Amino acid sequence: MIPAKFDYRRADSADEAIALLDEYGDDAKLLAGGHSLLPLMKLRLASPAVLIDIGRLRELSYVRDAGDHIAIGALTRHRDVETSVLLRAEVPLLAHAASQVGDPQVRHRGTIGGSIAHGDPASDLPAVVLALGGTLVARGSAGAGGERTIPATEFFRGFLECELTPTELLTEIRVPKVGKAGWSFQKFNRRAQDWAIVGVAAVRNGQTGVALVNMGTTPIRATAVESAVAGGASATDAAAHAADGLDPPSDLNASPEYRRHLATVLVRRALEEAAARGR
Numbered sequence: 001m002i003p004a005k006f007d008y009r010r011a012d013s014a015d016e017a018i019a020l021l022d023e024y025g026d027d028a029k030l031l032a033g034g035h036s037l038l039p040l041m042k043l044r045l046a047s048p049a050v051l052i053d054i055g056r057l058r059e060l061s062y063v064r065d066a067g068d069h070i071a072i073g074a075l076t077r078h079r080d081v082e083t084s085v086l087l088r089a090e091v092p093l094l095a096h097a098a099s100q101v102g103d104p105q106v107r108h109r110g111t112i113g114g115s116i117a118h119g120d121p122a123s124d125l126p127a128v129v130l131a132l133g134g135t136l137v138a139r140g141s142a143g144a145g146g147e148r149t150i151p152a153t154e155f156f157r158g159f160l161e162c163e164l165t166p167t168e169l170l171t172e173i174r175v176p177k178v179g180k181a182g183w184s185f186q187k188f189n190r191r192a193q194d195w196a197i198v199g200v201a202a203v204r205n206g207q208t209g210v211a212l213v214n215m216g217t218t219p220i221r222a223t224a225v226e227s228a229v230a231g232g233a234s235a236t237d238a239a240a241h242a243a244d245g246l247d248p249p250s251d252l253n254a255s256p257e258y259r260r261h262l263a264t265v266l267v268r269r270a271l272e273e274a275a276a277r278g279r
């Protein structure tokens with residue numbers, strides 16, 4: 001399919017991108033790696049009148065040690081997250097999960113900011129940032145409120161809907177340093193490069209954070225599992241709560257019942273692996 005007609009503007013700086021967002025508002029969409037937006041446009045599920053290309057904003061492509069956390073620019077490609085020496089040492093869960101996204105072509109084009117802003121419940125990185133208790137930095141023009149930080153737990157609002165307003169640019173993803181913590185990323189798919197049928201991100205850093213991929217309309221924090229672990233439950237007993245209150249999707253790959261079962265199995269494996277790694 002061919003996308004509907006659109007105008008194209010290329011931003012050469014974050015400030016210019018924000019000014020263009022202010023100018024076009026709801027009519028515009030930001031284009032980062034294009035690996036989620038362009039398929040939607042080709043299917044005519046999205047028809048923005050204007051595309052604002054931010055794909056070449058080098059100022060938003062970085063991984064930095066920021067003291068108590070690691071700061072990642074929103075335009076950082078999955079491949080750069082995967083291979084970052086800093087992330088491998090300080091947040092290995094995120095570097096590993098990035099290595100599981102799609103295929104090399106997807107990882108060389110797709111960006112962490114695009115993945116988070118898109119908020120697809122089947123995406124890997126939003127669940128990882130949720131499990132880690134990360135924070136998102138959004139920037140709008142001064143008139144639109146300037147810069148604000150949003151906890152990942154408050155960011156994902158509904159299917160492909162997030163807390164960003166149409167005139168805000170996601171600029172940075174902040175994740176705590178958890179280099180010594182136990183962690184696990186369980187991605188269950190039929191073929192190596194597919195999206196997760198169900199996925200689980202877990203980290204044990206004093207408290208245990210667990211989040212689920214493809215178990216609802218948003219990336220989901222498995223709070224019932226986390227509470228059970230905090231209360232001293234075994235991995236098996238805590239994992240029994242993996243699908244509590246959830247309404248997972250049905251598609252060609254799996255029924256909701258199958259997804260609930262998978263979530264239970266994968267959460268148990270994730271808790272066991274995180275415990276073994278954290279010793």
Ligand code: FAD
Pocket residue numbers: 029030031032033034035036037038039074075100101102103106109110111112113114115117118120122123124125164168169170171193194195196
């Ligand atoms: P784009 O497609 O450019 O944008 C996505 C959305 O986010 C758009 O609405 C855009 O306006 C908005 N946006 C982008 N950047 C910003 C920003 N900085 N601020 C505000 N809004 C912004 N993902 C996985 O997690 N796991 C997989 O296994 C996987 N497999 C894939 C396989 C294929 C074949 C393809 C095509 C994609 C796959 N993906 C997978 C998705 C991939 O990770 C995408 O790159 C990612 O979801 C979106 O990032 P992007 O940079 O391409 O964003």
